[in-house]
Amino acid sequence: MRAEIVGIGTELLLGEIENSNARWISERLAEIGVDVLHHQVVGDNVERIVDALRLALSRSDVVIATGGLGPTQDDVTREALASMLGVRLLRDPKVEEAIRERFARVGREMPESNLRQADVPQGARVIAARRGTAPGLRCEVGSARIYVLPGVPAEMQEMMVDHVLPELARRAGPSAIASRAIRCVGIAESRVAELVDDLFHGSANPTVAFLAGGGEVRVRLTAKAGTREEAEALIAPIAAEVERRLGDVVYASDAESLEEVVGRLLASARRTLACAESLTGGELAARITSVPGASAYFLGSAVCYSAASKREVLGVPAEVLEAAGPVSRECAQAMARGARALFRADVAVALTGAAGPEPHGAAEPGLVWVALEADPRVSHQRAIRAPGDRSMVRRWAEQAALDLVRRHLRGLPLPQGDRVV
Amino acid sequence: MRAEIVGIGTELLLGEIENSNARWISERLAEIGVDVLHHQVVGDNVERIVDALRLALSRSDVVIATGGLGPTQDDVTREALASMLGVRLLRDPKVEEAIRERFARVGREMPESNLRQADVPQGARVIAARRGTAPGLRCEVGSARIYVLPGVPAEMQEMMVDHVLPELARRAGPSAIASRAIRCVGIAESRVAELVDDLFHGSANPTVAFLAGGGEVRVRLTAKAGTREEAEALIAPIAAEVERRLGDVVYASDAESLEEVVGRLLASARRTLACAESLTGGELAARITSVPGASAYFLGSAVCYSAASKREVLGVPAEVLEAAGPVSRECAQAMARGARALFRADVAVALTGAAGPEPHGAAEPGLVWVALEADPRVSHQRAIRAPGDRSMVRRWAEQAALDLVRRHLRGLPLPQGDRVV
Numbered sequence: 001m002r003a004e005i006v007g008i009g010t011e012l013l014l015g016e017i018e019n020s021n022a023r024w025i026s027e028r029l030a031e032i033g034v035d036v037l038h039h040q041v042v043g044d045n046v047e048r049i050v051d052a053l054r055l056a057l058s059r060s061d062v063v064i065a066t067g068g069l070g071p072t073q074d075d076v077t078r079e080a081l082a083s084m085l086g087v088r089l090l091r092d093p094k095v096e097e098a099i100r101e102r103f104a105r106v107g108r109e110m111p112e113s114n115l116r117q118a119d120v121p122q123g124a125r126v127i128a129a130r131r132g133t134a135p136g137l138r139c140e141v142g143s144a145r146i147y148v149l150p151g152v153p154a155e156m157q158e159m160m161v162d163h164v165l166p167e168l169a170r171r172a173g174p175s176a177i178a179s180r181a182i183r184c185v186g187i188a189e190s191r192v193a194e195l196v197d198d199l200f201h202g203s204a205n206p207t208v209a210f211l212a213g214g215g216e217v218r219v220r221l222t223a224k225a226g227t228r229e230e231a232e233a234l235i236a237p238i239a240a241e242v243e244r245r246l247g248d249v250v251y252a253s254d255a256e257s258l259e260e261v262v263g264r265l266l267a268s269a270r271r272t273l274a275c276a277e278s279l280t281g282g283e284l285a286a287r288i289t290s291v292p293g294a295s296a297y298f299l300g301s302a303v304c305y306s307a308a309s310k311r312e313v314l315g316v317p318a319e320v321l322e323a324a325g326p327v328s329r330e331c332a333q334a335m336a337r338g339a340r341a342l343f344r345a346d347v348a349v350a351l352t353g354a355a356g357p358e359p360h361g362a363a364e365p366g367l368v369w370v371a372l373e374a375d376p377r378v379s380h381q382r383a384i385r386a387p388g389d390r391s392m393v394r395r396w397a398e399q400a401a402l403d404l405v406r407r408h409l410r411g412l413p414l415p416q417g418d419r420v421v
Numbered sequence: 422m423r424a425e426i427v428g429i430g431t432e433l434l435l436g437e438i439e440n441s442n443a444r445w446i447s448e449r450l451a452e453i454g455v456d457v458l459h460h461q462v463v464g465d466n467v468e469r470i471v472d473a474l475r476l477a478l479s480r481s482d483v484v485i486a487t488g489g490l491g492p493t494q495d496d497v498t499r500e501a502l503a504s505m506l507g508v509r510l511l512r513d514p515k516v517e518e519a520i521r522e523r524f525a526r527v528g529r530e531m532p533e534s535n536l537r538q539a540d541v542p543q544g545a546r547v548i549a550a551r552r553g554t555a556p557g558l559r560c561e562v563g564s565a566r567i568y569v570l571p572g573v574p575a576e577m578q579e580m581m582v583d584h585v586l587p588e589l590a591r592r593a594g595p596s597a598i599a600s601r602a603i604r605c606v607g608i609a610e611s612r613v614a615e616l617v618d619d620l621f622h623g624s625a626n627p628t629v630a631f632l633a634g635g636g637e638v639r640v641r642l643t644a645k646a647g648t649r650e651e652a653e654a655l656i657a658p659i660a661a662e663v664e665r666r667l668g669d670v671v672y673a674s675d676a677e678s679l680e681e682v683v684g685r686l687l688a689s690a691r692r693t694l695a696c697a698e699s700l701t702g703g704e705l706a707a708r709i710t711s712v713p714g715a716s717a718y719f720l721g722s723a724v725c726y727s728a729a730s731k732r733e734v735l736g737v738p739a740e741v742l743e744a745a746g747p748v749s750r751e752c753a754q755a756m757a758r759g760a761r762a763l764f765r766a767d768v769a770v771a772l773t774g775a776a777g778p779e780p781h782g783a784a785e786p787g788l789v790w791v792a793l794e795a796d797p798r799v800s801h802q803r804a805i806r807a808p809g810d811r812s813m814v815r816r817w818a819e820q821a822a823l824d825l826v827r828r829h830l831r832g833l834p835l836p837q838g839d840r841v842v
Contacts, residue, residue: 013457015448016630016641019440022462027436036434037469039462041443048458055476179435190532193493197534200494209431209465210493211438213573220432275724281710282703285724289702292778292811294726300734301724303696303706309721309764343730357713385527388575390713 001172003034004060006052008067008077009151010043021066021156028160033175033224034062034168044068049080057144062168067151069134071114078119078137081148085139087122091115092135095126099133127163129155136163175224178231180254181211182219182242185403186415187249189217195245199238206235215392215399216258219246248412251403258402259287265409266297266347273405274343275301276314276335276350278326279360279368284351284398299343304335314338327353327363329381332371340373347374347408349401355390368397372404372414380404380414422593424455425481427473429488429498430572431464442487442577449581453590454597454645455483465489470501478565483589488572490555492535499540499558502569506560508543512536513556516547520554548584550576557584599652601674603640603663606824607836608670610638616666620659627656636813636820637679640667669833672824679823680708686830687718687768694826695764696722697735697756697771699747700781700789705772705819720764725756735759748774748784750802753792761794768795768829770822774807776814789818793825793835801825801835 005022012019022039029036040056042048049068056063068077082089095118103110117134120126127136129150136159137148147164149156184192189212196219200208206223219242223234243250252261266273275284285301288294302313307326310316316334324330332350340348349372356365366388371381382404386396407414426443433440443460450457461477463469470489477484489498503510516539524531538555541547548557550571557580558569568585570577605613610633617640621629627644640663644655664671673682687694696705706722709715723734728747731737737755745751753771761769770793777786787809792802803825807817828835 007460011630012444013447013460014451014643015444015446015457016632018444019460023433023436023439025436026434030435036436037464038473039428039434039440039460041460043458052459177435179437181437188529188532190492190535193534194532197494207431207495209495210491211432212491220437222435277703280707281715281719282698282706282722282724283710285703285726286701286707289704289724289726290812294702298702299725299727300730301703301722302734303703303710303722303724304720305706305710305716306720306764312765313721313723313763342734343727344733391711392575 001034001062001168001175002060003029003036003062003064003168004038004040004056005036006056006063006065007039007041007151008044008049008065009041010045010074012041012067013043021151021153024153024157025064025066025160028165029168030177030179032165032169032172033177034172044074044076046076046080046083049077050084053080053084053146057141057146061144062171063144063146064164065146065148066156069117069136069148069150071111071117071133073113075116077148078116078121081124081137081139081146082121085121085123085141089119090122091118092120092126093118095120095128095135098128102133127159130158130162138163175226176228176231177222177224178228178235179220179222180235180239182221182239182246182250183252183256183258184217184219184246184249185215185251185258185399187217187246188212192217192219192246196242199241206238215396248407248410251406258399258406260291262402262405262409263288263291263294263297265406267293269409271346271409272297272299272343274299274339274345274348275401276339276348277301277303278305278310278335278352279355280351280394280397281305283394284349284401287398287402299345302339302342310335314342325361325363327360327367327369329369329371329383332369333373333379333381336371336373337379347372347405349373349405351397351401353386353393353397355393355397357390366393368393368400370397370400370404372408374408378408380408382415422455422483422589423481424450424457424483424485424589425459425461425477426457427477427484427486428460428462428572429465429470429486430462431466431495433462433488434464442572442574445574445578446485446487446581449586450589451598451643452600453586454593454649455589465495465497467497467501467504470498471505474501474505474567478562478567482565483592484565484567485585486567486569487577490538490557490569490571492532492538492554494534496537498569499537499542502545502558502560502567503542506542506544506562510540511543513539513541513547516541516549516556519549523554548580551579551583559584597647597649597652598643598645599649599656600641600643601656601660602676603642603660603667603671604673604677604679605638605640605667605670606636606672606679606820608638608667613638613640613667617663620662627659636807636817669828672827679820679827681712683823683826683830684709684712684715684718686827688714690830692767692830693718693720693764695720695760695766695769696822697760697769698722698724699726699731699756699773700776701772701815701818702726704815705770705822708819708823720766723760723763731756735763746782746784748781748788748790750790750792750804753790754794754800754802757792757794758800768793768826770794770826772818772822774814774818776811776818778811787814789814789821791818791821791825793829795829799829801829803836
């Protein structure tokens with residue numbers, strides 16, 4: 001079954017809000033094996049809404065449109081739907097009563113304009129709103145079906161879960177999509193592709209996609225089959241082969257983030273972690289503590305942005321700061337040692353570098369030193385040269401630090417020297 | 422001028438990532454007075470990309486397509502563009518050299534597949550990539566123009582800012598949209614609307630929109646006119662009246678963030694700041710240091726996630742932690758004092774609270790204590806009850822801390838007691 005999602009709302013075209021409904025609906029449809037081949041977005045304009053719905057109906061079995069069902073004059077999706085179907089809008093007495101009741105219940109006077117929400121194109125079925133006042137609509141057009149749902153995410157999601165998804169799952173019959181992301185750190189996207197691309201030559205099921213971003217590469221495998229279990233069974237052997245070829249740069253399958261993996265490894269080894277941060281300014285700690293339950297293994301981070309605080313809070317020797325400079329192997333090592341002592345942590349990791357846009361002392365933007373200190377007698381430092389702007393450099397630095405902790409905890413070799421990305 | 426945005430990528434249709442590029446591009450185009458009438462999204466499929474581009478060209482003066490320019494086999498936007506134009510792909514020697522140089526510079530071997538990124542449809546102009554390796558492309562098709570840009574947001578944005586926006590602004594000629602966001606902190610959206618809504622009754626130019634999110638409320642005014650100056654002149658008097666009515670909850674007009682405002686106030690007063698963070702786990706410091714030049718006023722943050730580190734790093738008395746608990750006025754005050762002493766800062770701000778989903782000791786999720794310590798003898802604490810999930814609670818806590826610093830530096834009254842939002 002082919003589906004298409006049509007977002008309606010001028011605010012989407014002005015970039016005032018993100019089209020998060022399209023993403024949410026797409027994800028839900030994928031889970032029940034419905035293919036989404038197109039998204040469209042149009043403004044609150046009858047003619048363009050009609051064109052968009054016609055186009056969608058010409059190439060899809062089911063169309064889900066969201067938005068433009070509110071009570072104000074700029075909400076014209078009902079009118080557009082009636083115009084496309086060539087029918088009149090009729091006021092639905094049941095919907096009118098529900099709207100009046102809703103206002104009476106909260107003791108508020110009802111603006112007359114709200115009754116526009118009770119207007120239904122002749123022949124359409126009403127999908128009642130549990131919350132909100134705008135009902136959804138369902139029409140059959142030839143062999144295709146169109147749903148029109150409110151743009152407010154909570155109202156749309158409620159109708160999708162209660163009505164649309166069960167109806168489509170029945171219609172789609174036994175078919176499902178399964179998808180798995182294999183996540184890698186410390187390797188370039190093109191190198192990943194080179195290592196595994198041949199597995200997918202001529203393969204339409206599962207399919208593969210490579211996604212690079214945020215200092216990591218994801219290999220996404222997607223398979224279709226009669227049931228979710230069968231689709232997963234198609235993925236399993238190829239996923240295992242992809243993981244085997246990529247080796248220890250793979251840090252997780254599926255949704256687990258690098259900070260979650262590191263947290264899980266720390267918790268199961270019953271070891272504690274502390275950080276010392278300069279260029280990342282607290283972002284490494286923020287990512288580690290974004291994981292619920294981080295207090296079981298994370299003690300804290302000394303964010304030392306000035307040379308004085310590196311000396312006084314972390315005990316970095318003044319000679320190191322003068323001779324080697326703040327962006328150096330020696331400074332990173334002293335910071336990690338200082339953090340380990342300050343927080344009495346089992347493992348400490350430190351980051352110092354030039355995030356840019358300006359050089360930091362002698363260090364060019366993008367140069368970062370990462371240091372790991374752990375018991376017994378693990379003392380490791382490496383430099384990376386990160387690409388991009390300030391926020392990208394920070395992100396790459398964090399990935400390198402988290403990966404060092406992951407490798408240490410898993411007993412994997414610790415990378416040496418530069419990793420240039 | 423009518424523009425259309427075409428997002429290319431199967432991951433968008435699977436709902437794996439949000440189409441944030443469409444939003445960002447739409448916002449930028451609105452700023453230069455270019456109307457966006459449609460968004461489309463299609464997967465990595467040559468035939469459907471060709472259809473989407475054809476449709477877009479049939480109704481728009483300019484088409485901006487993003488995605489599918491990577492080095493891997495699933496990236497087929499180049500092929501689709503050439504097929505739609507009816508031309509061949511030619512390898513561009515300059516682009517090839519730039520890609521080879523990039524790899525040589527960082528001392529890495531280049532996978533041959535990367536050279537696909539040097540393939541250019543005959544007649545297309547190359548938009549060089551400052552970062553990344555994928556160049557953008559520009560073609561003229563009849564009187565319309567099509568841009569094809571990388572899907573990676575940072576690479577796309579760089580090309581938009583350096584090339585596409587200046588070219589389109591010249592083409593669009595004298596017609597412009599001006600827009601201003603008035604940013605407020607410490608006030609509810611409905612209260613903002615109540616205070617200023619009457620200013621916009623019956624006004625189509627400028628228009629107003631209220632947007633709440635991230636612990637703040639934005640009042641966005643948008644006006645259209647022949648020139649940007651004229652559009653801005655339409656906004657100015659109403660913006661002044663909005664700001665007058667809202668008073669000191671307004672922290673900025675336009676794009677300046679709360680952390681930028683605080684940074685500017687600190688820099689001009691030549692005062693330094695330090696933080697002590699518990700529930701925010703370094704995110705407050707990360708936001709402060711995301712501003713280039715923060716090292717002029719920001720010294721550091723002690724992220725103390727455990728009770729022991731609050732005692733040992735910040736000197737919070739054991740009696741305070743036992744009697745009042747870690748989420749208390751007394752603990753927040755002691756943390757701020759500790760951070761001020763540790764970093765020798767002029768101003769220190771501390772945050773401790775329960776981010777959730779679990780209560781933190783006796784504190785229910787959402788309860789946060791904020792403390793400010795500054796010379797001479799400023800010692801202020803307040804509690805807030807923040808709504809939502811873990812990340813929302815953290816965000817609200819940071820807003821409250823930054824707003825306390827802003828109010829202190831500007832000599833405004835410091836809010837007392839609970840703010841329930």
